[in-house]
Amino acid sequence: MNTQSSAMPEFPGSPGIAPASVSATRPLYWSIRRELWENPSIYVAPLAVAGVALFGFSLSSIVGIWEKPLRLNPAQPQAPYDMAAGLMMLTGIVVSVFYCLDALHSERRDRSILFWKSLPVSDATTVLAKASIPLVVLPLLTFAITVATQWLMLLVSSAVVLVSSLSVTALWANLSFLRMSWLLLYHLLTAHALWPAPIYCWLLLVSGWPRRATFLWAALPLVAIAGVEQIAFHTWHFAALVGSRLIGAAPTVASTSPDMFPTHPMTHIVPVLFLTSPGLWIGLAIAAAFLAAAVRLRRYQGPI
Amino acid sequence: MACVEARGLRKTFGTTTALDGIDLRVEQGRILGLIGPNGAGKTTALNAILGLTPYQGELKVLGRDPWTERDQLMRDVAFIADVAVLPRWARVSHLLDYVAGVHPRFDRPKAEGFLAKTTIGRDRKVRELSKGMVTQLHLALVMAIDAKLLVLDEPTLGLDILYRKQFYDSLLTDYFDRSRTIVVATHQVEEIQHILTDLMFIDRGRIVFECSMEEFESRYLEVMVHPERVAAARALRPMHERQALGRSILLFDVMTLDKVDRQQLAVFGEVRTPSIADLFVAVMNNQVGQARGAAR
Secondary structure (H helix, E strand, O other), rough: OHHHHOOOOOOOOHHHHOOOOOOOOOHHHHHHHHHHHOOHHHHHHHHHHHHHHHHHHHHHHHHOOOOHHHHHOOOOHHHHHHHHHHHHHHHHHHHHHHHHHOOOHHHHHOOOOOOOOOOOHHHHHHHHHHHHHHHHHHHHHHHHHHHHHHHHHHHHHHHHHOOOOOHHHHHHHHHHHHHHHHHHHHHHHHHHHHOOHHHHHHHHHOOOOOOHHHHHHHHHHHHHHHHHHHHHHHOOOHHHHHHHHOOOOOOOOOOOOOOOOOOOOOOOOOOHHHHHHHHHHHHHHHHHHHHHHHHHHHHOOOOO | OEEEEEEEEEEEOEEEEEEEEEEEEOOOOOOOEOOOOOOOOOHHHHHHHHHOOOOOOOEEOOOOOOOOOOHHHOOOOEOOOOOOOOOOOOOOOHHHHHHHHHOOOOOOOHHHHHHOOOOOOOEEEEEHHOOHHHHHHHHHHHHOOOOOOOEEEEOOOOOOHHHHHHHHHHHHHHOOOOOOOEEEEOOOHHHHHOOEEEEEEEEEEEEEEEEEEEHHHHEEEEEEEEEHHHHHHOOOOOOEEEEEEEEEEEEEHHHHHOOHHHHHHHHEEEEEEEOHHHEEEEEEEEOOHHHHOOOO
């Protein structure tokens, strides 16, 4: 990469002038690449689920040529696309939870933390790279894979509609694909990244603490708080709060309709409603505190 | 500026004292061997130098505080903690990419050159490599980093003799040039004896002995004493005595002898330079205070 560096004269007092890769974002970029190398499930799981969804949809569409109940309705083509998107979001949540619970644990378990710490990468960079997987990488990846899947679904249904000699134009006109994609992106970044951020950052923090059983350490305090609340006040507010954060039930839309699927063209998205909700900012503040604690914790941690 | 400078370095784990006020100074261009029994505090000392553990007392590595500035320090410090710290899921190419991506002083073609001399394929995963090959890989990565200080903590533990010899040979021929500093902690003293410039014994969190290798070679003598002269030799108060092949082997600190006695040694029997291991055993068996008196 920097072949000249060894030929350059040494200036003992100037450690920072090496030619290449002095930019602060490079370690972050490569640390994120490292996470993707270590955890291929980040992209394999969504791809696998997308494949299954596409297979199911194709099967249903083709069988629908003969079986009336399964036939596509070009006037109401939305449902299977929403279903596929929902499935992908669920996958994203599951992958995120498992990823976070292992994020700061695996490098201690396999002792490789000694190797990572031997390189000029700060603990903050490492923790931020790990946090960006559920908060940035997975939402964007889920978006890209979902849109690609929906495109393929559209192609399949177009072919089926053509064979059934129905109107392709009606199908395309009713679907408003672009709008659906924008809504999906908005929903993923708000409801599945910013809104559940405190949950993911909590899991990340806990993964850096115990020697084993990270899930237990992450879940027990939550269960304990919910249990105390139930016994003392006979309510489930805390459990509901955690649950709603995790599944992405964020106030991103004015819920005039009980149909909460984000890709629905009738959904009324109200970004202001979301950005002005105190819950969002309280959650982000808590997430930032958890991340700061995780950075500090990693400084003290060695192999286990 | 010394490469590593510590004053009153202390570290306790609960009630156990791992480092009990160590004073340490390693100058640039030295190869220091840190030798001590298990649990002596070697790894703790190295971890403090590398910014892996908090400590009490003063410590400066290349002018920096390792605990608060680990990431900047690691631009100029490389270390191999022990044999198996490379992530097992990684491919060789991943590690090359990653280090090239984050390290401003990594010379990738150089690392590739070292790897070309081995049988390690670029697409192999670390988990598929033998222990010896993982060490070769780690060494190839580390030697391609233009670091000022290299720290090795039991780098060859569990390797066979061929890999161990190769490890230190390539370190000397391909890496060390008088401007670099190396600190190595190991049990396998014999193999590093010829590469060291300085020697330090550490026991129960204290430095019990330190000297340069020139001093070591001129100051300590081992005499295989003829049986009939053992009593006379013992009268000169050797540091240590052991038996081998039916003969008494006495270890002397020449500084404690006067000129006449020194000439006497050759009369007692065959005189030679002891190995570091022999001196280590002698020092460990003696009183800690006495060993300190012998130190420079």
